[in-house]
Structures are given as C-alpha cells and as structure tokens.
Amino acid sequence: MKWIFDLTFEQLKEEITAAGIKKFTAAQIFQWLYEKNIQDINAWSNIGKTTHAALAKQYDTTLNKIIAKKEDHAGAKKILFQLSDGNRIESVLISEKDHYTFCISTQVGCALNCRFCATGRMGFKRNLSPGEILSQVLCLQKEIPGYTGKLNIVLMGMGEPLLNYENLKLALEIITSEKGIGISPRNITLSTAGILEKIRRFEKDFPRVKISFSLNAPENVLREALMPISRKEKLPDILEYFKATAADRKHRITFEYVLIKGVNDSLDHARLTSNLLRGIPCKINLIPFNPNGSIGFETPDPGDVEIFSDYLHSKGYTVITRWSKGRDIKSACGQLAAEE
Ligand code: SF4
Structure with missing residues (x-):
C-alpha cells in the first residue's frame, strides 16, 4: 500500500486513472487531504462508496504518529x-x-x-520523504482547529533542508499550491547553515521564500570551529553572493546568531559582525544559547547580550533577541527527539 502524501498531484491523477477512477477525483482527493485536512477516506462525501473502497485498498492516508507533546512556558x-x-x-x-x-x-x-546543536549530536540518519515533511504541517494545523488566520512556516527543525533538496522541493510545491495546503511562499522561511550552490538553486526555484542564514560567527576561523560545514562552504563566498544578489531579492536575509558565553558574544564580535554584514539588506536574530547538559557551552550573560544587541542597533541594523520561544526552537533544535 502506498503512502498518499508522497505523491504529487500529477502522480496521483495518473495512478487513479490507471485504476479506472475518473481523473477529476484527484482534485477532490487533494482538497480533502490538504485544504480540508480530513484523511478519513470514508468521510470524503463527494466521492462514491465504490471509489472509497478502491482508494482504501491502494493508499494509506494516515498521518505521522504523534507520540509526545511538550509545551514550554x-x-x-x-x-x-x-x-x-x-x-x-x-x-x-x-x-x-x-x-x-x-x-x-x-x-x-x-x-x-554544528557544535551547539543537539540534532548535530545525533548524526545523520536519513532524509525525510516529501510526505513526511508536508504532513508535519497538516498535523500542526490539527493542533489549532478552526484557526484561519496567518501561518508562518520555518524550515528550521531537525536537519539541513538544502541537503534534502528534491524531497523538500516536492513538499514545498504541495504546501504552497492552491490545490494543496495553499500557504503563501512569502510566509515560508528556509533556514540554512549555508550550501551555496543549493541556495542559488533554491532562490531560483522559490524566489518568494525567505532565506535565513545561520551565521554564528563573524569570521571563518571561529565559524569553522562552531560549524564544520564552514571548512567547505566559506563564509566570504556566501556573503558575497548575498551582496551580489541583493537587488533581485524581495526580502531581507535574516542572519541567525547563536550567542555562546565566552565564545562569540563579545563586543569585538559584534563590531566584526557589523562590518561583515555591511551592504547586505538584512535582519539579525540573536539567540542566546539554550543550555543542554551534553553540550559544553553556556548561556551568555544578559548584560553581554544587551551590549552586543545595542552595538548592532547603533550601527543601523534591525536586531531581535530571542530569549524565550526562539531560543527554545533554534538552539535546541532536535532536543526533544534526542531526549526521547
Ligand atoms: S544547527 Fe541545523 S545544520 Fe547545524 S547540526 Fe543543527 S540541524 Fe544541522
């Protein structure tokens, strides 16, 4: 039996037509699965009972299984x-x-x-399939029943999205399509540690999706120590690309900077960061490191965070410090999975 969420609209249409089901049923199925977010085949009231039975034989329509939920303060x-x-x-x-x-x-x-990240400690296990990526959105929508307001999606959980390019692309096509979940690409942000060739490609494929770059150090030597990917993907090359393409981009790049006590949180680091980002339309998110027993870094002093932030402000940057929710999300990405 096939998992239906891994199929594109065209694939589903082709498969059901081959099985003798009318091809317009594909649009109805997509509407139930994604727009209405109802996966029980028997509840698909505009589709006949015989077709229900045929679909149930061919497709698994169950979402990923939720095994734990944790809410922070x-x-x-x-x-x-x-x-x-x-x-x-x-x-x-x-x-x-x-x-x-x-x-x-x-x-x-x-x-x-990355040395500050719990997910990084787990090592790589596998890529998620398109359905495993997009069905997270459906499951989270079920947590806020009846809500029809604005939704933002940040591709900032476990993993480097650009290293799972093809599956990510298929998932985003359904997430952003009117036939699918219908979330505007402008409300989506991709967070990356920086794979330059893939950033170029992604910005061509999804020009309206925002880019958030995980900076974390204002010079390549320190960045290499914190983020081994920097040995291959050099910071100056990535920043040069952001500068050279700034005029083509409709949004500002977000630079994420996890502040770690005694490592990258001094006023000198702030000065270097300010000089480094000069000329790139951007926002800076400061994320005080979220302590984790198995990672030997510490949370910076609030006073040092303020000095860092004030300096960048004084140089004209938009700076947001994420002490609470953002801190739990980014610097602890993978933490819940790792704990469990
Ligand atoms: S911070 Fe992001 S890119 Fe770095 S190890 Fe964690 S999940 Fe991977």
Missing part, C-alpha cells in the same frame, strides 16, 4: 512524531501575538554537526 509546543520505520522527528508550534509559526524538520538527525 512561552507557548511553544513541541510535537514528537514516530515515522513508519520507527525513526523520530520533531516539529514546533509557536503561538505569536497575531499568528502561528510552524517549525518543520526535513531530515532525521543532521550530518553537519
């Missing part, structure tokens, strides 16, 4: 899923003032091994 809810092969991933639902944000995973574990 600031209203972020982490959801732990068990996949069909027993692997586990997490998503996070964040309640903001006037909207919700869904933080979605793209891989089981991660190969990039």
Whole structure:
C-alpha cells in the first residue's frame, strides 16, 4: 500500500486513472487531504462508496504518529512524531501575538554537526520523504482547529533542508499550491547553515521564500570551529553572493546568531559582525544559547547580550533577541527527539 502524501498531484491523477477512477477525483482527493485536512477516506462525501473502497485498498492516508507533546512556558509546543520505520522527528508550534509559526524538520538527525546543536549530536540518519515533511504541517494545523488566520512556516527543525533538496522541493510545491495546503511562499522561511550552490538553486526555484542564514560567527576561523560545514562552504563566498544578489531579492536575509558565553558574544564580535554584514539588506536574530547538559557551552550573560544587541542597533541594523520561544526552537533544535 502506498503512502498518499508522497505523491504529487500529477502522480496521483495518473495512478487513479490507471485504476479506472475518473481523473477529476484527484482534485477532490487533494482538497480533502490538504485544504480540508480530513484523511478519513470514508468521510470524503463527494466521492462514491465504490471509489472509497478502491482508494482504501491502494493508499494509506494516515498521518505521522504523534507520540509526545511538550509545551514550554512561552507557548511553544513541541510535537514528537514516530515515522513508519520507527525513526523520530520533531516539529514546533509557536503561538505569536497575531499568528502561528510552524517549525518543520526535513531530515532525521543532521550530518553537519554544528557544535551547539543537539540534532548535530545525533548524526545523520536519513532524509525525510516529501510526505513526511508536508504532513508535519497538516498535523500542526490539527493542533489549532478552526484557526484561519496567518501561518508562518520555518524550515528550521531537525536537519539541513538544502541537503534534502528534491524531497523538500516536492513538499514545498504541495504546501504552497492552491490545490494543496495553499500557504503563501512569502510566509515560508528556509533556514540554512549555508550550501551555496543549493541556495542559488533554491532562490531560483522559490524566489518568494525567505532565506535565513545561520551565521554564528563573524569570521571563518571561529565559524569553522562552531560549524564544520564552514571548512567547505566559506563564509566570504556566501556573503558575497548575498551582496551580489541583493537587488533581485524581495526580502531581507535574516542572519541567525547563536550567542555562546565566552565564545562569540563579545563586543569585538559584534563590531566584526557589523562590518561583515555591511551592504547586505538584512535582519539579525540573536539567540542566546539554550543550555543542554551534553553540550559544553553556556548561556551568555544578559548584560553581554544587551551590549552586543545595542552595538548592532547603533550601527543601523534591525536586531531581535530571542530569549524565550526562539531560543527554545533554534538552539535546541532536535532536543526533544534526542531526549526521547
Ligand atoms: S544547527 Fe541545523 S545544520 Fe547545524 S547540526 Fe543543527 S540541524 Fe544541522
């Protein structure tokens, strides 16, 4: 039996036509699965009972299994899923003032091994399929029944999204399509540690999706120590690309900077960061490191965070410090899965 969420609209249409079902049924199925978010085949009232039976024989329409939910004091809810092969991933639902944000995973574990990240410690297990990526959105929507307001999606959970490019692309096509979940690409942000060739390609494929770059250090030597990917993907090359393409981009790049006590949180680091990003239309998210017993880093002093932030402000940058929800999300990505 096939898992229906891994099929594109065209694939589904082709398969059901070959099985003797009218091809317009594909649009009805997509509407039930994605727009109405109802996966019980027997509830698909505009499709006949004989077709129900044929579809039930051919397709598995059950979503990923939720095995744990945890809410933090600031209203972020982490959801732990068990996949069909027993692997586990997490998503996070964040309640903001006037909207919700869904933080979605793209891989089981991660190969990039950033030193401050719990997911990196797990190592890489496998890529998520298109359906495993997009069905996280459906599951999180079920956590807020009846809500029809603004939704943001951040591809910032477990894994480096650009290292699972083809599956991510298929998932985003259904997430953003009017036939699918119908979320505007402008409300989606891809967070990356920086794979330059893939960033170029992604910006061509999805020009309206926002890019968030995980900076974390203002020079390549320190960045290499924190993020081994920097040995291959050099910081100056990536920043040069952001500068050279700034005029073609409709949004500002977000630079994420996990502040770690005594490592990258000094005023000198702030000065270097300011000089480094000069000329790139951007926002800076400062994320004080979220302590984790198995990672030997510490949370910076609030005073040092303020000095860092004030300096960048004084140089004209838009700076947001994420002490609460953001901190739980990014610097602890993978933590729930790792704990479980
Ligand atoms: S921070 Fe992101 S890219 Fe780095 S190891 Fe964690 S999940 Fe992977």
